[in-house]
Amino acid sequence: MEGQLDNVLHYINGQFVEGVAGKSFANVNPATNEVINKVAEGFEEDVALAVAAAREAFDHGPWRTMSVKERLEYIVRIADLIDENAEEVSELESLDTGLPISQTRKQAARAAENFRFYAQMVNSRLVGETYQVENSFVNYTVHKPLGVAGLITPWNAPFMLSTWKVAPALATGNTCVLKPAEWSPLTANKLAQIIDEAGLPKGVFNVVHGFGETAGAALVAHPGVQLISFTGETKTGSEIMKNGANTLKRYSMELGGKSPAIIFPDADLEKALDAVVWGIFSFNGERCTANSRLFVHHSIMDWFVSALKERVDQIVVGDPMDPDTEVGPLIHRKHWQTVMNYIQTAREEGTEVVSGTVPAEFEKGNYIAPTLLLNCTNNMRVAQEEIFGPVLAVIPFESEEEVIRMANDVIYGLAAYVWTSNIKRAHRIAQAIDSGMVWINSQNVRDLRTPFGGSKYSGIGREGGHYSFEFYTEPQVIHVAIGDHPIPRFGTKTKKS
Template structure:
């Protein structure tokens, strides 16, 4: 497939595409060639101010939160239809921008449409409160109200899926938003703006400001008229966002880094566990937040499993992300490529044995790293403790169930974990002992959109998905109604004491 030049990427503010106030731009690079794709408007504090003002007007004065739920959700469903109608273009832009294989971005695009359908249906089913009759004298009831303006900050590894994962519940519940996409992957956000506009969503409800975290992102987080911040990204950035937003007491939802273990016991289904381990770390070019980047393998199975891994990894198809046969494409950016390669060199210095790696000769200009397997790894090594976010799997043997649990928990992260065993009792025991927000037993990373998604420890705050997203994007208000007359304490009914007369 041809790597076509994309059009210039602009901000989307108050219903129109526009240049930045300062007129600055940055270059968006193709990770397959490291050649420019296009120029992107570089957002500033002034651009954020305009976007937030537009979102605030749309919330306070516009029809969005006041229209019937039926009419609002009809627009949300039209957005899903628009994504489906433009699915091939969106998948192409995503692969062009990120280096993800198009076979995977097609699935992510389908998920983007499903995000809007799911949250439309969820709001239709759950947009109700509770009633509390009190002694036949009062009726207390609750309603869920939209909060206001949300700041949505998304990462570069799965742009359209994660943007819609935030935008869909935000808009479905009646909020307005400003989206700040990752600067390394801006293309599909602008296509989403076109689709949202064509669906009839009023101007100002959805806005985009492109740019860098230190400027546009920081201004969005600190803005006093932004009540909600939903962020997916790296842990250190999440900490900085919390500091910047603390002065205005914002509500935060954060899905941060991970160093997720996959524990394979000797009694596991060998072939299924092998498939799942390979998929979990090498799909998405290894740039997946829930990647099983640490393989904890029972010692008696270690040599056989590693030999099978080496044989399978050597056959993974690395190549052009627009080729449907490609399984691993180039990493997102040269800067990230250097970071991942630095970890591979560090693994060697720490005493690990490195299998794989390097750039294919036929693609010398791309940000390619062949899938890497690290053996001889100890859990205290940096490559076993720090998030690499690339196609790198560290293998650590264990002897007992207790040791496997200890190793799994001996990191600062707690996003995901995977357990492979045919012993159902052990599966549940180990799953519940692991310190992570999500655990998959005898399964790869399969999602149900009703289930909570998020991590513990340094992997995040809060949960997204199902009613957890619903609760984040709404404010619960309690209304008290008196049912007839009832005694009210009387103040001020006693006669005032006479003032004493003072003789002079």
């Protein structure tokens, strides 16, 4: 994209506005570390205005009381506008995050699908149940929106992950306040422009930019917010739950991961190799479900490591706007330093570090070449802690029992991948692994109908499909008397003197 972009403003009550304090912060291009534009910095006062607008829209506006058909027409309209603006969205995402344009184009398409999917799900699956008690009662349930949803999104795949939350929140009749990650504000601003163009009633959708410690904390603590959906690192998720404890909010937490990929000798090794390389090095390694721990059976370790080295050397590192680029820069210099520190830690722990190359012309950016950590053991820091970069820890195993133990010997439990042609073993291992999701003989592919989330320190709750309704709606049961049934009588006896 050419030229200086306009500064990013908050979107509150149907208007793009400066922050109350009049402050802003710089948004930086990760490929060059040059300033792209300025972003309005939100504080408690801005959050209060956004929540008040969302509260008013929910309590007194038409959003939750309009017909489902009319509300879902807005949702589909948003999807259509995303499609119309898909190329701009993709370019903004690549510029802002360093993700290769070939990958952000797919994310824009997925974002539009999120809205269409939830329009369909509300029509087909947001249904109640009826319980008849002989000829006396009919009891039935309805699903009602809760109110204001606080949506806090991460900087990796920010546009798609924002729509992953906004779509079900709005489709079910809630209003919302979105707090995007401060390192990737551009596509959240574009989403606000799209929703504004779609003509939603004012206050239904709001965006407050800023930092987690200020804007995010204020959103979490606000008593007018009933729901907090957060995607991000585990430590931040824990802090969010502490900050919101006094207001008894409902939480959905999709947190960190250190997901294992397990390769047995009888697997289709070429496909497994493709999946492993894609799973850790696409998205610049900044993917929560990345297979960052690779367990390879000792009998095929030499072949697999040799093949990995060859692939790593061939991965194209470069300008995220170049369609041929496979790995771009990391999101921010601070994160770049964190990942570099882990690579140094790996050396100190005794691993063999094998890296690809970053072309010299990209030295000003936050580039880290795809990296293998060989001769790892599962107790090393680099095998236990989430690195969130293009870094793969390779660990040998001997037996099924050993690899299950090592796969589970970590605080996280988001995803796992099993490669074997023995289908009984595949199911056995998949069910033995402590994780929210397991892929057998496949890379990470998503089915929007299925629940997404993790166990242990990887999260709380599930979103996706009709499972999102458990979070974004409140079931209410209504009891209707239909027969002549006795009612206990109180206050009819004569008091003793």
